[in-house]
Amino acid sequence: MLDPVWLLVLLPLAAASGWFVAKRDDIRKQTPAEFNLPSAYFTGLNFLLNEQPDKAIEVFIKVLELDSETVEMHLTLGNLFRRRGEVERATRIHQNLIARPSLSESQRIQALYELAQDYFKAGLFDRAESLFQELVDIPAHAESALRYLSQLYEQEKEWNKAISVLRQSEKLIGKDQSNIIAQYYCEMAEQALSDKKTGTANDYIQHALEEDDQCTRAIILLGEVQYHDADYRAAVQTWRTIEQQDPQFLSEIIDKLLDAYRRLDDDQGLEKFLDESLRKLRNPKLLIAKVKELRSKHGDADAEEFLTDWLGDNPSITGFRYLxxxxxxxxxxxxxxDRIIDNVLTNTINTNSGYICQQCGxxxxxxxxxxxxxxxxxxxxxxxxxxxxxR
Ligand SMILES: [Zn+2]
Structure with a gap:
């Protein structure tokens, strides 16, 4: 809620004034004479710390009515408006501040930084971009400006610009960004592939793998390019590396992988792949693929016998439903x-499958x-x- 930087600035002051015991009277009831500036300042801060931004805004507006010169108060208020979604009000406050001739250089830069964030939040990317680019040259704001610029270029799908921003950021903070740069190349490869430009797609994929040779997405895409170019043997080899490296993602390409084996008429290879990887990974998609193969080659009875035996050792709802x-x-x-049971099983499988972000859920x-x-x-x-x- 509250920027750590504000806490840094305000806490020592607050502690010194005993704001802990400050009264939380409704400030609107107070007359100007009773309205003591430092105490109002800390009452506002107290509201902020208690995550009551609306009350804090009321207090700060009152402070500004009495003392409109307080630049920091304008900055705090603008920041609060932006966070509350009132981007236009925030923008107005910051634009007015910047127009003041009396502003010190550091105050002007802080106001510029706030205004850039207003534009970003309002989706005015052209204006935000030029301000953030200006701020990249200011050491105190460079890291944050680069972070905003990379988000901006991601939203605009300007991947080359996003790459150069991350490279700048790597130099500045010394943090390796190659796995994200690899993703940017994959974005471009995907676009080229959907435009049927497999040569261009391949170039981007190679760049992605140079950045991150373990990039699963680049490997999946490389197989796609090879598959598209009818080089099924190469596609099979490429996709099978996922089995070793990131088996969770095997389900993403398994249908096409099986199809590539079939296009090669390589029944033996397909069977070997299914047997080996099923034993190792116990992935339900592999199990169903194996049972379907048995069905088409040896009939339902053999498929049922295999599946029943398998389920005895490896209980699986997906397998049971297929049975x-x-x-x-x-x-x-x-x-x-049976139909009721089938519905229950299908619902259970659906609620326990799909995709989940391990960072935000x-x-x-x-x-x-x-x-x-x-x-x-x-x-x-x-x-x-x-x-x-x-879990
Ligand atoms: Zn997430």
């Missing part, structure tokens, strides 16, 4: 009671590499019986 389905199409017809039915909730990269993972959500 019910096998029986429905087999010799026994489904009864009404955002969940959904489709994969996002950039979390719509917390804007984290690669924080979302597929969940299923083999990979339940972390």
């Amino acid at each position: 019910m389905e096998l029986r429905k199409t087999g010799k026994d017809k489904m009864t009404d009671r 955002f969940s959904g039915r489709s994969m996002h590499w950039h979390c719509p909730g917390c804007k984290g990269w690669t924080t979302i993972k597929p969940i299923n019986e083999a990979h339940p959500p972390a």
Whole structure:
């Protein structure tokens, strides 16, 4: 709620004045004579610390009526308005401040920083961009300005600019950003792939892998490019590395991987892959793929026998539900009671599968590499019986 920087500035003052015991009278009832500036200042601060920004705003407006020269109070008030979603009011306060000729350089810069955030929040990205670019040259604001710029370019999908901002930020704070830069290249590769420009897509993927050779998304995309170019053998080899490296993501490509084996007429390879990875990973999607293979090659009875044996050692709701389905199409017809059980199982599977962000808990039915909730990269993972959500 409250910027740590405000606490740093205000707390020592507050402690010195004994604000802990400050009365929390409704300030609107006080006459100007009773309205003591320092005490009002700390009453406002107290409201802020108690997460009552509306009351704090009332107090600070009153303070400004009595002393309109207090730059810090304008800054605090503007900040509060922005946080409350009143971006226009915040913008007006900050623009007025900047127009004051008496402002010191550091106050002007602080006001610029606040105004840049107002523009950002209002979606006025062109204005926000030019102010943040100005602030990158001010050491005290450089790191934060770069962070805003990268968010801005992400929203605008200006990936090359986002890359150069992260490189600047790497130099400035010494924190490795290569895994996020790899994601930016993957974004461009995905766009090229959807435009059917596989050569360009491949270039971006190679850049992504140079940044982060463990980038699962780049490996998935590389397989897509190879698959698109009908190089199914290469696609199979590429995708199978996911099994070793990040098995949770195998379910993302398993259907296409099986299809690539089929296009190669490589029944043996397909069977070997299913047997090996099913034993190792126990992923329900692999189990169903294996049972479907058995069905199409050896019939329902063999498939049912395999599945029943498997479930004896590896209980699985997905597997059990498929067993019910096998029986429905087999010799026994489904009864009404079977149908109820099938519905319960399907609902249970649906609520325990999908995708979840390990950073903010955002969940959904489709994969996002950039979390719509917390804007984290690669924080979302597929969940299923083999990979339940972390508790
Ligand atoms: Zn998230």
